[in-house]
Amino acid sequence: MRFISRVCRFAAPVLFAVVATLAVAAGDISSSSPSVAERLTDARKAIDKGNWRDASYTLSVAVREEPNNADVHNLLGYYNRKKPEPDLAKAFEHYNTALKLNPKHKGAHEYLGEAYLMDKKPLEAEKLLVALEKICGNKTCEEYQDLAAAILKHRTIK
Template identity: 35%
Template sequence: MKHALFAVLGAIAVLTAAPIAIAVPAYAVDDIEGADAPDLTAVKAKIEAKDYKGALADLRDLAQDTQQADVYNLLGFTLRKTGDYQTSLTYYTKALELKPDHKAAHEYLGELYVETGDMAKANEQLASLQKLCPAGCEELSDLKQAIDTKVTK
C-alpha cells in the first residue's frame, strides 16, 4: 500500500510540474546557470540585431534591479561592442566576482583583451576556461579561435 501511495504521489508531481517546465523562458547567453537569472530573451534579440543602444538601456534597467552575473556579463559584452572597453572591463569583473566560474564572462573578457592587444591576459582567460572545461566547451573554442586569429594576423 505504501508503494502505491508513493507511485500516485510521484505521478501527480510529474504531471503538475510539466506545465511549469513549458513556461520557462529561453535565456540569452551561452552560460546561463543561475535560477535567479532574469529573462534576457529580448535583450539577446537586440544584441543579435546589433541594437546595442536598446540592449544597453534594458540591461542597465535590469542591473539596477538585480545583481546577477549574466546581466553584468551581457552589459560587458554590449559595451565592448560599442567600443567602451573600460566600462566593459568593469562589468566583466563584476560578473566574475559574483560567479567566478562564469564561462561566458571568461570568454568575453578574453575577447576584450584580444581586441585591446593584451594577449597575455587573453591567454590567462583561456587558461581559466581550460580549467573550467577540461573536456572542452563552446566558450573555450571561441576564445581560442579569437586568440589564434589575432596571432596569425
C-alpha cells in the first residue's frame, strides 16, 4: 500500500504537467491569436489608413481561417475595389461569394452595387438597390441609403 501511495504522490504532479502541456499544444495557444472578427476590424482600420499591405495580409489570413465567412469575402471585395489599383474582377468574385454564402448580406449587396457603378453598369446596381429594399424591409437602412446615394451621384456625373 505504501508503494501505491508513493507512486500516486509522484505520478499525480507528473500527470498534471503532461495534461497541461497537451492542453496548451492542443489549442490554448490559439487563444492568443486574433479571431476572424478581430482580423476584420484590423483590416478595416488598415484600409481606412490606406495601409493596403497590412489589409491584404490580414484578409488573407482571415479567409484561410474561415473560407466560408461572408463578411470576410465582403471585405475582400471592398479591399479589391478600393485599393490604389482596383481589381474589379476580384471584387466581383468576392462579393458574389459573400452573397452565395449569405444571400441577404446587406453590405455585399451595397458594395456589389457600387462595383457595378464603377464598371459602368448602373442597371445592375439598381437591381441590387431593389433587392436591398426587400432585405431591409424599407428604404431607411444604411446600406440602402448609401447605394441609393451612389446611384444618384453616378447619374449626375454622366
